[in-house]
Each structure stands twice: as structure tokens, then as C-alpha cells.
Amino acid sequence: MLNLEREEIRVRLPVFEGPLDLLLYLIKKDELDIYDIPIERITTKYLEYLEILKIVNLEAAGEFMVMAATLIYIKSRTLLPTDVRPPEEDAEEDDPRWDLIRQLVEYRKFKEAAFELHLREIEREGVFERHARPMEFDPEPWDAENLGVFDLISAFQKVLKRAEARREDLREIFEDRWTVSDKIVFLKDFFATRPTATFSALFATNASRSEVVVTFLALLEMMRLRYLGARQNSVFEDIEIYLRRDEDEQHDA
Amino acid sequence: MSNMTLKNVVEALLIAAPDGLTIDSILKIFKQAHLDEQSTETFALENVSSEEVLTVLEKLSAECAERKGGYQLQEVAGKWQYLTTREYAPWVRAMFDQPRPQRLSPAALETLAIIAYRQPVSRAEIEAVRGVAVDAIVNNLIERDLVKALGRAEGPGKPMLYGTTELFLQRFGLKNLEDLPNREELKRPSEPQNPAPLETQPELDTTQTNNPNKQ
Numbered sequence: 001m002l003n004l005e006r007e008e009i010r011v012r013l014p015v016f017e018g019p020l021d022l023l024l025y026l027i028k029k030d031e032l033d034i035y036d037i038p039i040e041r042i043t044t045k046y047l048e049y050l051e052i053l054k055i056v057n058l059e060a061a062g063e064f065m066v067m068a069a070t071l072i073y074i075k076s077r078t079l080l081p082t083d084v085r086p087p088e089e090d091a092e093e094d095d096p097r098w099d100l101i102r103q104l105v106e107y108r109k110f111k112e113a114a115f116e117l118h119l120r121e122i123e124r125e126g127v128f129e130r131h132a133r134p135m136e137f138d139p140e141p142w143d144a145e146n147l148g149v150f151d152l153i154s155a156f157q158k159v160l161k162r163a164e165a166r167r168e169d170l171r172e173i174f175e176d177r178w179t180v181s182d183k184i185v186f187l188k189d190f191f192a193t194r195p196t197a198t199f200s201a202l203f204a205t206n207a208s209r210s211e212v213v214v215t216f217l218a219l220l221e222m223m224r225l226r227y228l229g230a231r232q233n234s235v236f237e238d239i240e241i242y243l244r245r246d247e248d249e250q251h252d253a
Numbered sequence: 254m255s256n257m258t259l260k261n262v263v264e265a266l267l268i269a270a271p272d273g274l275t276i277d278s279i280l281k282i283f284k285q286a287h288l289d290e291q292s293t294e295t296f297a298l299e300n301v302s303s304e305e306v307l308t309v310l311e312k313l314s315a316e317c318a319e320r321k322g323g324y325q326l327q328e329v330a331g332k333w334q335y336l337t338t339r340e341y342a343p344w345v346r347a348m349f350d351q352p353r354p355q356r357l358s359p360a361a362l363e364t365l366a367i368i369a370y371r372q373p374v375s376r377a378e379i380e381a382v383r384g385v386a387v388d389a390i391v392n393n394l395i396e397r398d399l400v401k402a403l404g405r406a407e408g409p410g411k412p413m414l415y416g417t418t419e420l421f422l423q424r425f426g427l428k429n430l431e432d433l434p435n436r437e438e439l440k441r442p443s444e445p446q447n448p449a450p451l452e453t454q455p456e457l458d459t460t461q462t463n464n465p466n467k468q
Contacts, residue, residue, distance in 0.1 A: 017360045018385035063385045106382055109439055113370060114362035116434045117425055121362075124426040125354050126342030127325075130335050132269050 019067030020107040022049060027104070034104055039078055039097055043071040074100060152199075152230060155239045156216050159203045163212045178211050183218030191228065191243045199230075199239040258294075259301060260309045267313070273332025276303045276310070330422035331429060364390045365399060365421070369430070370439040372416035373403045379415075391415065399424065 016022045026045050027034055050064055077096040095101075190202065202219065206212045219241065222228045229244045266274060266282060274282075280303060287295040310333050314326040317335075324335050337345050346353070357365065364387050367379045379387045394400035399421045405411040417430070427433060 017363060018383055020384040067384065103382075103384070107384065109435075110363055110366050110370070110382055113366040113433075113435060113439055114359065117362050117366055117369075118356070118359075120425040120427070120434075121356055123339060124424060125356070126339040126346075127426070128337040128342075128345045128349070129273070130268070130270070132271050 019064045020104060021111070022046065022064065023067070023104060024108055024111070034108070035101060037097055037101065037104075039071070039075050043068075043075050046071055070100065151232065151239065152220070155199045156212075159200055159216075160209065160212055162200070163203065163206060163209055178214040180214055180218045180221060183215045184222060186215075187218055187222055187228070196240055196242040199241055202241060259298060259305065260312060262298060263306065263309050264313055267326065267333060267335055270334070273329060273334030275331050275333070276306050279306050327426070328428045329426055330419050361390055361394060365394055365417070366439075368394070368400055368415050369417045369421065369433055370436065371441050372430075373406075373414035374416075375406055375412035375414055377412060 016025065023042065023046065024034075026032075026042055026049070027037065030041075030045075032038065032042070047068060050068055053064055074096045187202070190197065203212050203215055206215055219228065223230060226244055229242050230239055231242065232239050262283075263279060266279060280301065283295075283298045283301055287299040289295075310326070310328075314333075317324060317326045323338055323341055325338050326333060327336055328334075329336075363383055364379060367382050368374055368391075371378065371382075376387055376391055379391070391400065395402070395415075397420075398418055400415050401418050403414045403416045406414050421427075422429065422432075430436075433439075
């Protein structure tokens with residue numbers, strides 16, 4: 001009904017949604033009155049199309065065959081004079097076409113409704129809903145995973161500055177001889193007595209710049225070995241270093 | 254409280270709502286806000302009526318329409334929500350990186366229309382209107398969550414009866430089933446049959462339980 005207006009109908013035959021659809025098309029094409037269908041003419045036309053349909057698509061033809069039988073039956077009844085027609089069950093009207101006409105009219109209404117829905121579907125698919133969500137304020141502390149190496153480095157720089165400041169008072173300078181492994185031992189001892197410490201606390205006893213650097217390297221190494229973890233409870237707070245308890249055994253062994 | 258403020262509060266709610274809002278949920282929010290805040294402002298809105306909210310919603314919707322901007326306020330499936338306007342679909346779709354959704358075939362639309370207007374309706378009734386078998390199409394519509402089984406009819410054979418879902422209303426931008434175009438003309442001429450609730454249906458009909466739907 002929608003795009004079958006032209007004569008290229010033959011190639012478009014499978015578009016018919018069923019026998020009623022085909023009948024409606026035939027009625028519309030020949031501008032017939034749906035309430036007064038010339039049954040002989042429509043039956044002939046219908047059978048012609050059925051022939052084509054059989055060639056195109058045998059499987060779909062079943063339902064179309066049933067309608068063909070109905071049409072021929074109606075046609076044969078209309079040919080008989082009223083008084084010799086065998087009585088039909090449930091026949092409300094004298095006109096044998098009536099059931100078919102009612103069915104066609106109803107089907108046409110729903111076909112129009114379907115088109116109406118189609119328009120709405122197109123309308124609706126171009127319309128988008130809002131997807132608002134409240135801003136997430138994370139109740140969980142920032143975890144080691146979230147804490148980048150740059151966070152550690154900037155914390156380290158603060159400690160370094162503090163170490164520099166501490167050296168303002170003049171005193172004798174001597175060469176430090178700290179190694180990373182010394183400091184690893186120191187950190188292990190340090191965390192033996194407490195589970196957590198602030199980042200700066202680790203450097204509290206460090207006297208020189210080189211000692212601070214070595215301690216920091218030791219810390220990075222122990223984090224790499226997953227012996228220690230780092231976390232930050234909020235963005236600007238001091239970084240907290242903690243003992244990774246789940247790893248205790250494999251490192252202490 | 255002046256209408257001005259009620260309108261602004263409703264507008265704020267709609268802008269922040271992740272989904273649309275029903276009038277009922279707006280009324281509930283007003284009650285909850287007063288429980289939480291206990292201020293003169295929340296008190297003033299605590300007992301606003303649904304009619305007042307509807308008036309404000311319609312006003313907001315009209316303002317949007319008058320503005321002819323990039324969004325509109327619509328009621329879809331009972332929920333009021335801000336939606337983009339259709340003209341700007343190409344850009345919004347590109348932002349979501351989504352292909353154009355699959356449209357329903359004419360056969361599926363016809364079947365869906367019959368179900369929508371005639372629900373609750375059996376497969377046999379749908380077939381009677383369309384003149385073709387509809388099993389595959391009905392199954393497909395159920396799979397797409399546009400159609401659902403409502404229960405069984407009480408007549409012979411107790412056929413399953415079908416109706417449309419909330420997604421159907423959303424997908425076609427309908428407020429409710431009364432909002433279907435030409436509803437009066439297309440609705441069932443006789444009284445619809447009441448489906449028996451699915452839960453109370455025994456597999457084999459051994460007990461005829463008292464059905465609340467029975468007339």
C-alpha cells in the first residue's frame with residue numbers, strides 16, 4: 001500500500017504481507033469501492049497475481065491459496081439466485097461478500113494504524129533522553145593503584161626540601177655511606193612495630209640529602225616487591241605507607 | 254509558595270533525573286525533601302497536589318516548545334522527561350557513536366498494532382485480522398520486549414493472551430495506551446476478555462479456582 005503504487009509491482013510482489021494485503025492493493029489499484037467489490041473481477045485479478053507469486057515464492061503461497069478458495073466460493077455463491085443458495089452457517093447478511101468485506105475493512109484500519117506507528121517510531125528514534133547522574137564523591141580512600149608514581153615523587157620532593165632546610169645550621173660534613181639494602185632493613189624494622197606511617201615519617205631520622213634519596217629508593221623497591229603499599233585518603237593529604245599484610249608470609253620467611 | 258518556585262523545583266528535578274519522573278514520584282520527592290530538610294521552603298511544597306504539578310509540567314513543556322530550542326519536555330510512558338528535539342538527531346547520534354536503530358518490518362508493525370489496540374488478544378484473533386500466520390512475528394515481538402503474555406483466556410483451549418509492554422510506549426513515544434492514534438475507532442467492538450492471571454493457571458485444567466477476573 002505504501003510503495004507499490006507503480007507498475008514495477010511484479011518484482012516487488014513478496015512485499016505483500018498476506019492475501020488481505022494483496023486484495024487491498026488490487027482494490028486500491030483499480031479504485032474499486034471496498035464496500036461493493038466486483039467479486040468476479042477481483043477474483044480473476046487475484047488469481048493472476050497468485051500465478052506470479054507461485055513462481056516467485058512457493059512457500060508463502062499457502063495462505064494466498066486459502067484466500068483464492070474463499071474468493072471462488074464467494075463468486076460461486078453470488079452467481080446463484082438467492083432462493084436456491086444453500087443456507088450458510090453464521091451468515092448474518094444476505095451478501096456472501098460481507099464477511100470478506102468486513103475483514104478487509106478491519107485489516108485496512110490496522111494497516112493504517114501500523115503506518116501511524118511507523119511514523120511515531122521514526123519520530124522517536126531521533127529523540128534522545130537525558131542521562132544525568134549525580135557526581136560521584138568516592139567514599140573509598142584512594143588506593144595504591146590510584147596513586148601514581150608522580151604523587152610519590154612530589155611527596156619525595158617535599159621531604160627533600162625539608163632535609164635541605166634542616167642543614168642550615170652549620171656543622172661538620174661527612175660522607176654518608178647508606179646503601180639501598182641498609183634502608184630496606186631499616187624499613188622492615190620500622191614496619192615491624194607499626195602497620196602504617198605517613199610518608200614523611202619515614203624520613204624523619206634522615207640527616208642528609210643522600211640518605212633521603214637512598215631511603216626513597218628503598219621504599220620504591222619494597223613497593224615494587226609489594227611488601228609495602230601507598231595510599232592517600234584524600235587528594236591533598238599526606239601519603240600513607242602501609243605494610244601489605246597479605247604479603248607478610250612470603251617476605252618474612 | 255509561589256508557582257514560580259514550584260516550577261523551578263520541578264525543572265531542577267527533571268534536569269537532574271537520570272530517567273523521567275512520574276507525577277507521583279515528584280510528589281514523593283517533595284515529602285522526602287521536607288523530611289530531610291524541615292525548612293519553610295520544603296514545608297511549602299510538602300503537600301502540593303498532583304494537579305498543581307501537572308499544570309507546572311505543562312507550562313514547562315509549553316515554554317520549551319515556544320523556545321524552539323534543542324530540547325523538549327514530553328510525557329512518555331507516564332514519565333515526564335527532557336528529550337532532545339528530532340532535528341538534531343544526526344549530531345546526538347554521532348556523539349553516542351550509535352548506528353540508526355533497526356526499524357520494525359511492516360508485518361511486525363501490523364501485528365504490533367493489532368496487539369496494541371486489541372489487547373488482551375490471542376494469536377488466533379491476530380491471525381484473523383491479518384489473514385496470515387503470526388507465530389514467528391509474535392515471538393519476535395516478545396523477544397524484543399515490545400509484547401508480553403498477559404495470561405490465558407477462559408474460553409475453549411485457553412489460548413494465551415498478549416498485550417504491549419512499557420518499552421512499547423517508550424519506543425513509540427506514547428504517554429499511555431489511551432494515547433494510541435485513532436484509539437476509539439480501532440478498539441475492540443465487543444467487551445475484551447479478561448485474562449486469567451498467569452500464576453494461578455495450572456498446567457492441566459483440573460481445578461477451576463475462583464478467579465477474581467471472572468465476571
